[in-house]
Amino acid sequence: MKPGIIEDAEAEPVATTLRARRIGLSAAGSDLIAVMRHDCPVCRSEGLASRAQVALRAGGREIVVSLLHSSAETPAPGEIGLSESAWQRLGVSDGDPVEIAHAQPLASLAEVRRRIYGNRLSDGAFSAIITDIAERRYSDVHLSAFVTACSAVPLDTDETISLTRAMVDVGERLQWPGTVIVDKHGVGGLPGNRTTPIIVSIMAAEGLIMPKTSSRAITSPAGTADTMEVLAPVDLDVSAIRKVVEREGGCIAWGGAVNLSPADDVIIGVERVLDIDAVGQMVASVLSKKIAAGATHLVIDIPVGPTAKVRGADAADTLERALSSVAQAFGLRTRVMRGPGAEPIGRGIGPALEAQDILAVLQGQPGAEDLAHRACELAGGLLELADAAPAREGYARARACLESGRAWAKFQRICEAQGGMRAPPVARFQQDMIAPYSGRLVSIDNRKLATVAKLAGAPMAKAAGVALQCRLNQMVDAGAPLCSIHAESPGELDYAAAYAVSDGPIFGIEAL
Amino acid sequence: MKPGIIEDAEAEPVATTLRARRIGLSAAGSDLIAVMRHDCPVCRSEGLASRAQVALRAGGREIVVSLLHSSAETPAPGEIGLSESAWQRLGVSDGDPVEIAHAQPLASLAEVRRRIYGNRLSDGAFSAIITDIAERRYSDVHLSAFVTACSAVPLDTDETISLTRAMVDVGERLQWPGTVIVDKHGVGGLPGNRTTPIIVSIMAAEGLIMPKTSSRAITSPAGTADTMEVLAPVDLDVSAIRKVVEREGGCIAWGGAVNLSPADDVIIGVERVLDIDAVGQMVASVLSKKIAAGATHLVIDIPVGPTAKVRGADAADTLERALSSVAQAFGLRTRVMRGPGAEPIGRGIGPALEAQDILAVLQGQPGAEDLAHRACELAGGLLELADAAPAREGYARARACLESGRAWAKFQRICEAQGGMRAPPVARFQQDMIAPYSGRLVSIDNRKLATVAKLAGAPMAKAAGVALQCRLNQMVDAGAPLCSIHAESPGELDYAAAYAVSDGPIFGIEAL
Missing domain, CATH: 2.40.40.20 (Barwin-like endoglucanases)
Known part of the structure; x- marks a missing residue:
């Protein structure tokens, strides 16, 4: 022809x-x-x-x-x-x-169509799709179809491994001297819970190498990169990260700026709009970035609670199995640590408010003891996984490091190395939500709380979010503030406040 | 609170x-x-x-x-x-x-998320989703996710009925005097095969009421509305349609201009980009428009062939079952008629080229005998279904109407009533595809042929498309033209021609 x-x-x-x-x-x-x-x-x-x-x-x-x-x-x-x-x-x-x-007809779209019609995809198919996505050749319609098809008929283990490999292959890959590179990942879904900057400070203070790259928020009011950005620059390229880690043993950088998994950044944008986060994609997203970042030992934090991302033991089992089997395929040593997920950890939700909690913990000030505790649990688990602490002694080692002020000193040095420490902004517009009657606080709807923080402008508006003024099981008086909504514009404050009081209460109070 | x-x-x-x-x-x-x-x-x-x-x-x-x-x-x-x-x-x-x-957070998006995660949706959920889609409140990402989720985990019968009802409810609904309103739908997937204008002309000439509204192309190089627009205006509102039908007994109008199923028009836009057309959505799309248009008796043309939309008897069975059970739920009498799908019907692919075939059939000129035959089969089936012809006599009745010139006279009157008949445009840029060696033509890749016509600019460019110069089983000589590509710009001609010769032949020739 x-x-x-x-x-x-x-x-x-x-x-x-x-x-x-x-x-x-x-x-x-x-x-x-x-x-x-x-x-x-x-x-x-x-x-x-x-x-x-x-x-x-x-x-x-x-x-x-x-x-x-x-x-x-x-x-x-x-x-x-x-x-x-x-x-x-x-x-x-x-x-x-x-x-x-x-625009050339994209051959990989035939694979997306095959997946839409329920067929499993090969290594080669994922590689072709992810290459086109990383090159930004897919429209929103095509991206959304790929993400949805892989959620409606969940990725199986082989597919998840193929997707992970494809995502690693299209990005940069970091190499580090030494055989132990520690890392941590939080599955998220629990507002607050910003342990990463504390853990990195502890690990680096203990002499381990933790070149941490974090994502921005997917469907939450803040990702670690959003929060850390309030305290220091996070847009570091590979050579900047290398310098910080060589000097301080650790960093807390935004992964997107180092192009570790460029396809993932595009996919995450669509997941954010859809407000979905399916297991297979979550595993590929997490592990591709860890593998590309050169990690060898990884602790994964899975908060479990009725309104957290992982709702119960079954869902946690599924996720743990998927993470473990895919990590194993790449020779990455992992330890999954489940934690409480019934209420936020720390008081702040949103970049600046979470940053204030981190400072309180590192400086040994009161108010976020739950955050300090969880950070030490995870840091302790990671010390043990990396053979830097004997079994069952990790927590005490981490706690001692934090209480001695060595973690705080290390954190300040990391911030300086990343370009200089700065103070979190404070929102100009604030509104309290008050208790309608007296009683005991028996439940908090984490998902709704997160939505309020997002409607208030988080994470784009750094000072926006929600500051909790109560804890579960505490007694509250009628008229007492339960939390305050923070926003950078009156329009967003109204928007968030209107949603907060609609469609069922965020705080469950049992009258006595 | x-x-x-x-x-x-x-x-x-x-x-x-x-x-x-x-x-x-x-x-x-x-x-x-x-x-x-x-x-x-x-x-x-x-x-x-x-x-x-x-x-x-x-x-x-x-x-x-x-x-x-x-x-x-x-x-x-x-x-x-x-x-x-x-x-x-x-x-x-x-x-x-x-x-x-x-933009208010759309409550119906929670239902889309539920569907993405594999849950079945209720009547109320489809109603909420379709209302928001018809009001154009969904972004491309949300639309694509809804369409994909309903394809990856196919709609079941209850869901298809719910979706159909929701689509009817958000649009206009036509009422006609009389108890027999006939209609015809072609499932498509076969290039050419533009029988509708011929069938409407025959039915109206035989005294039946056929207020035909057609869609524009979804994933094909032309829909009936695209083709008919080349011969007469099709953007008729409800009162214009009513006047044409009162005067002539039939019309061939674009359904989108009468807002019969406004949500479907939005969904079709996304399906076109994805190049998918799943059974459940296809059934809801077809039947919602027929129900809204007031049809009581419906013939459905399903071409079956290896590269048609419906590939084999199993797929045809599935589609027929879905169409029949949903139609029954709405009291619509249907007859499914399968037909040959191995090669295009008629010579032209693309609006103007198909219009030329229609004129040839109606005027009794040679060159598109296969199109005349299929149109008479379908018109005959519809005459029998509506009790306007005894069983097994429909075909002969339709053929006689066509050969007498009564259908051609009726078609011209319908065109005049719709706003005036016009001549199809001819493409300025044309390029032949020639046979590389002599032999017998044993296969035609309909899908690839359709893609060539689309890349050439069809259906937006009315004169663009492909004109076939061969039929299956015919002997061809080396160097003889098999078809010619028509385009309205040299860029599109190059684009289509480059694709036509890449990636496997369109025409399978068996050397002797």
Whole structure:
């Protein structure tokens, strides 16, 4: 089969090169956008008006963008207007030539369709899909379909291993001198519970290597990277991380800035919009980043509670089995530590408020004893797993390190090494939620509390969130504040407060 | 639980009303877009910068739009720039007040999440989801997740009935005088096969009522509405349809213009991007439109072939069972008629090329005898189902109507009633695909042929598509044209031709 000949002799060759124009467009959602004049000759001759997505190439880079058509003056015919993200990813300057082309049909979408129709996927299929996702060739519709298909018919162990491997392969991989590199992961779902910065400080103070990279929030009001950013810069590249770890033995950096699992960052964006987090993807997401970061010994914190992410022992078993079998396939030593999940750990929910809890624990101030306790449990488990403490002595070793002030000193040095310590911001707009009657506090809806913090603006608005003023089983008086909502704008405060009092109480109070 | 008080006395009330500004933005993809200045006080005080989607209200209407932020001069602070679609749906004029608000968390998304996690949904859940979809409150990510979840774990019969009912309930419903209203649906998947305009002409000429509303293409190079639009206007509202049907007994209109199943139109957009079409959604989509259109007797054409949409007898059985049981639940009499699906029916693939086949059949000209035959089979089956012909005499009755020229006369009158008949356009750019060696044509890859037609620009580019110059089992000579690709731009012609010769042949030739 050979191509024939163009029968229409009038078919003139068409220039498909446009001039780049920065148009200062950005979005919290899909942000790779290009704008063309509807009457641009290239647009018309290439039949681009009917295409939702097109490929752009400049200086050896290629991206796929959503295409908008405009009748405004800018961009002019012959120009291609680029959103801020598209501008940065193409690396162009105003007037630079940008080639425009029909986006190639992606072969990997056939694999996504196969998965939608219930078929299992091979190593090669995941590799093709993840490569295209990392290159940002998938639209929101395709990404959402992939994520949903792998949730509706859950990934099996082989698929999870394939997905994990594919995610590691498309990113950078860190190497460290030494055979023991410790790491920690929290499954999340429990508001607050920001143990990581404390654990890193303890481990590094104890002489272990803990190059910690953390994610930003997926579906929660804050990820460790969001919270840590309030206290020190976290956007460290690989060489910056290496310097911090060489000097201090540990760091608390944002994983996204080191490109450890670029596909995961894209997938996480979709999971955040859908507010889902299925087991297989969760395991691949966690372990791909740990493997890429060079970890050899990993403690995993799984809070279990009726409104936590993991609701009961069965769900915890399923997750633990999946994590363990996939970790084993990659030679990563893991220890799963379940913990209480009935109420938040610490008082703050949201980046700045959680940062204040961390400072209190490290400085030995009162108010977040539950957070100090859990951090020492996990640090102790990790010391034991790495053979840095005898069995059953890990907790005491960690606690001593914290109480001696050595962890606090180490934390300050890590912050300085990451670019300088800073003070958490305080929200300008606050509103208390008060107890409607007296009684004993018998339940807290963690999911709803997290949603209130998110509606208040967390994690994007750093000072936003919820500050708890009560603990489970405590007696409360009518009119006493149970928590306060913090926001950076009155609109968000109203939005969060309206939700907080709708649709069932957050705090269950048993009248006496 | 009561809301507390705003503790920060400085919190000033903020105007959330902006002035509408038409900015002439459009897109082939998600097209409800609003643009705000990044430094607009409303944007900052309301915390909208971090929101991918916001709600806009004007004159009692509310839409949810994707929000972009701009540093360009237009829109100015205090203005909200609206894409063409957003402009039309809000029905505003320049300078009109538009209220902006945080998009409310959609309660129905909890049901979508439940479905993603494998739970069956109730009548009420589908109703809530479909209402939100029809109101265009779902983002692409949410739509894709809903569609995918209902494909990965297929809808069961109860769910399909619930979905069908929900889709009927959110749209308009047509009523007709008389107890027999006939209709026809083709499952599609076979390129060409454009029998509907012929069947409507025969049925109306035989004195039956056939108010046919058709869809545009979902995943194919043309839907009946796309093809018919080449010959006459199809964007008829309800009163226009009623006038045409009262005068001529039949019409061939686009269903989307009468808002029969507004949710389906949104869902179809996503299915087109994903290139999927699962049984449950297909059944709900088809039957909801037929029920809403007031049909009582329905013939369904299912072509079966190795590269058609329905690949074999098992798949056809599954689809027939689903269609029959759901139709029965709504009191709709149906007859499923399977047909050959190994090669396209008719020579043309794409709106204008298919229209030429229809004209050939109606005018009794040679070249599309297979199309005439299939149209008469289906029209005959429908005459029998509606008791307008004795059993086994339907085909002969339909054939006689066609050969007498009465169907052609009726078709012309219908076109006139719909707004005037017109001639199909001819593509300016054409390229032949030739046989690489001599032999017998033993197979045609219908799916690949359809993809070539789509890459050439069909259905958006009306003249684009593929014109077949061979039939299965025919002898072909080396160098003879097998088909020609038609396009309206050289870029699309190249795009389609490059795909046509890549990745395995479309035409299987057995050398002798």
